Amino acid sequence: MSLKAEHGLDTLLEVAGLARSTFFYHQARLSNPDPYAELKAAIAAAFDDNHGRYGHRRIHQVLINAGWSVAKKTVLKLMRALGLTSGFHGNTR
Template sequence: MEYLLEAAGIPRSTFFYHQKRLSEPDKHAAIKDAIRESFERNKHRYGYRRVLLDLRNQGWVANHKLVYKLMREMGLRAKVRRRRPYVSYAGTISHIADNKLERKFTPGTPNRVFVSDVTEFRVAGRKIYLSPVMDLFDRSIVAHTVATSPSTVFTADSLSKAIAACDPEPGWMMHTDQGFQYQHPSWRNLIHDNGGVQSMCCAVVSSNTVVSIE
């Protein structure tokens, strides 16, 4: 044994310490079983925080550090479902504006070029939609609206707020994708009636599309 330890470069104290630990009963065996049961029962969707909450609801006394450590040791990792991005494009419904922005994402002055999109979130099992308007000059969000439906009124409201807040000079540009909200006459008229120019990217989401607002 001495020869093998010396050949492996393992100190005797280290070897006997780990040997002793292996021979001792696992003091966390019971809670490990509870963790695995919770993880399996919830179809591998729970991370350590939700497993901890589930354990506490069952009467277990534990902290997040312990549950996190044990789940790592047991190789229990929650399955993360990729969120499908909201896509408002539904084909050519009305007017498709030309791409006047042409990837010129850094205007020299504020209140000249704005971009907008619609982002979908799920909160407490419900779909929530966010429509921000960004000034490309400094990437600041100048207006936004939140709603439970991605309607044309919803997107027009955020644009109206942006116009009121920024009071852009004639010739300003609003650039979006080709979502149905942005093809609607109400959106187009709101831009034109306030001295703006409408611009749209290509229908397929790519590097040529709207600057990421998320």
């Protein structure tokens, strides 16, 4: 049984220390579509096309060459969220 079934929303928000507006803001935000969905698909495709060898810098360049307008740090953030790593992690000495 859920807590919301046993207790009122106001009581749960008070215990959690959240404002009512914060609860409804996040509830509405979860129902919005992902603004990065197309970009994530393009990143994953570029990563797969290059057999997982490209890091965020090279993926960024692939996207720029394909006509995307995106920052390197955004590509890095999304690759991390997707769990895409190039397998090369620095100096191998």
